[in-house]
Amino acid sequence: MNAPKKLVIASRESALALWQAQYIQSRLQALYPETEVKILGMTTTGDQILDSPLARIGGKGLFVKELEQALADGRADLAVHSMKDVPMHLPPGFALAAIGEREDPRDAFVSNDYASLDSLPEGSVVGTSSLRRQSQLQARFPGLKVESLRGNLQTRLRKLDEGQYAAIILAAAGLKRLGLEARIRECIDPEASIPAVGQGALGIEINASRHDLLEVLAPLNHAQTAACVEAERGMSRALAGSCQVPLGAYAQQHGESLSMTGFVASIDGRELLRETAQGPVDQPDALGQALAAKLVARGADRILAALAHD
Secondary structure, three states, rough: OOOEEEEEEEEEOOOOHHHHHHHHHHHHHHHHOOOEEEEEEOOOOOOOOOOHHHHHOHHHHHHHHHHHHHHOOOOOOEEEEHHHOOOOOOOOOOOEEEEOOOOOOOEEEEEEEOOOOOOOOOOOEEEEEOHHHHHHHHOOOOEEEEEEOOOOOOHHHHHHHHHOOOOOEEEEHHHHOOOOHHOEEEOOOOOOOOOOOOOOOEEEEEEOOOHHHHHHHHHHHHHHHHHHHHHHHHHHHHHHOOOOEEEEEEEEEEEOOEEEEEEOOOOOOOOOEEEEEEEEOOOOOHHHHHHHHHHOOOOOHHHHHHHHHH
């Protein structure tokens, strides 16, 4: 294989997105020392509209559209995303070339005054941008007040430090990647807060016509993480999941099999269905579909239909 002379990585310009792009840049530079690897920083629609909940303005796809445009018109060769921001159906003409090894997939409880969710007094205001977190929080702690929290990681922490919230819930992976692990008071067990589909994993997207890049990027693919994330995405796809829908899934590999827990809930958490399923590691999408079918059998389609009409 001839290493390319130059590779351009499209990335959002938040500190976390740039960390992720620089991490992939350093991996590629180590693999291909002769290749010039550059980063094209971009501001996406999702970064610009901060006064509305993500679910209301069109979902997480708003964080990838501009990067895909850069791939389509040849300004960039690859784009690096948090897998939890990647829509379940990629637009025609795009493909995922690799999924990197997963960082901590858990949600993190961050507070200046309280050590854990259990210690929050009733009526405390908790900030999160995620319907998935909100529904699970309200199911476990109906006395808490959950309010929308948008912005990049530093903005969210600043709002907490200004006293706008008693606590906020963030992805542990982002805090760890930016060296902010000390802000985490408690990592929430995935059984108590089922993570977002793909949480903690990085995805590398390319123009589907760029077959030359598949071999170049293959060493960055982590097979175990890729199987788990594909199973989670399979469930979400089967349920037509987006960030307008409170759902989550978490798969783990055990030898030759995958086990996965998934849930669907109403936004207020009063209805929350969770199921588990197991399947062979080489059929992750089938496992996702099987778990989705179990949830539908329990009434998930009714919950989803009600959400669609809200």
